[in-house]
Amino acid sequence: LAGGAKDYLIVPHQEGDPLPDLWSSSTALTAPPTQRGKSVAVCGVCGGVGASLLATNLAAALAASVKTKGENHVASSRVGLLDAELHFGTLAVELDVEMTPGVFDALTTPERVDATFLQATMHEVQSGLSVYSAEIEDPALLPRYEAGLASLMGAFKDVFASSVVDLPRRFVMDDHPVLETVDDLVLVLSPGFGAVRSAGRLLDRLKRRNNPQPRVWLALSHLRRDAGLSAKEIADALDHPLSFELPLCANDISRASVKGEPLQTLAPRSTYARRVRQFSDDLQKGWTAGPSTPVQSASWWKKKA
DSSP states (O other), X not given: OTTOOOOOOXXXXXXXXXXXXXXXXXXXXXXXXXSOOEEEEEEESSTTSOHHHHHHHHXXXXXXXXXXXXXXXXXXXXXXXXXXXXXXXXXXXXXXXXXXXXXXXXXXXXXXXXXXXXXXXXXXXXXTEEEEOOOOSOGGGHHXXXXXXXXXXXXXXXXXXXXXXXXXXXXXXXXXXXXXXOSEEEEEEOSSHHHHHHXXXXXXXHHTOSSOOOEEEEEEEOSOOTTOOOHHHHHHHHTSOOOEEEOXXXXXXXXXXXXXXXXXXXXXXXXXXXXXXXXXXXXXXXXHHOOOOOOOSOOHHHHHO
């Protein structure tokens, strides 16, 4: 660095691996901002509620919102999207992009991760939005990889203005260190009894944490009908307000899935895209205002016990 180096190559180089653009790297990459970026974890409290769908579209909305501010379109407009489900992650498939095996190198050698490394190993889905998503081949290595998630998310916050991670719910129950890097946690649930029960358990687990906890948002997804509980019934049962609701928009969601694009990009005026974009704005307002009050009271489930 003292000699004027601006970039480097990752060796050994495998045929087909991406290479950084050495000639334009000085303009494409800048030093990490003095203020670290913000990170959001999206967690489905049960299957089939569209947590991955929300994570993808939230990342696209955050990337688009920064670009419309007229700021210098360099690192400040970049958003990182991480699929933390290393067994059965679907983000790469849904976005119709190649898997990014570089995520495993990033998880095992966090000291190598910087803006250049991420640019070379992540897949840029669209301008300003890059994704890490890959499937593990040897399940025995899963604990080793998952141990590096906190370090990787820390690196994301040094490089990206905002980061979104699709987080399995077991990380919340296990109080995984990755929660230390999360500023906001979105719990996505369906209007059913089982989903409400699981959401109550996760909220109670978060309340019992000794470490500072992220700001918690509850998102009611209508992708599953289940028992058809109302927003008020769910909020009363959990003793926690619902933050927003996600409409079904089945035709728009299906079309975006076939095209392999975020709904934010393909149909920005759809009801679903507009609702996610509004939530993105709420998130950023909260980041500007500073930390919020954590969850205060126990859920209805705990009181009944």
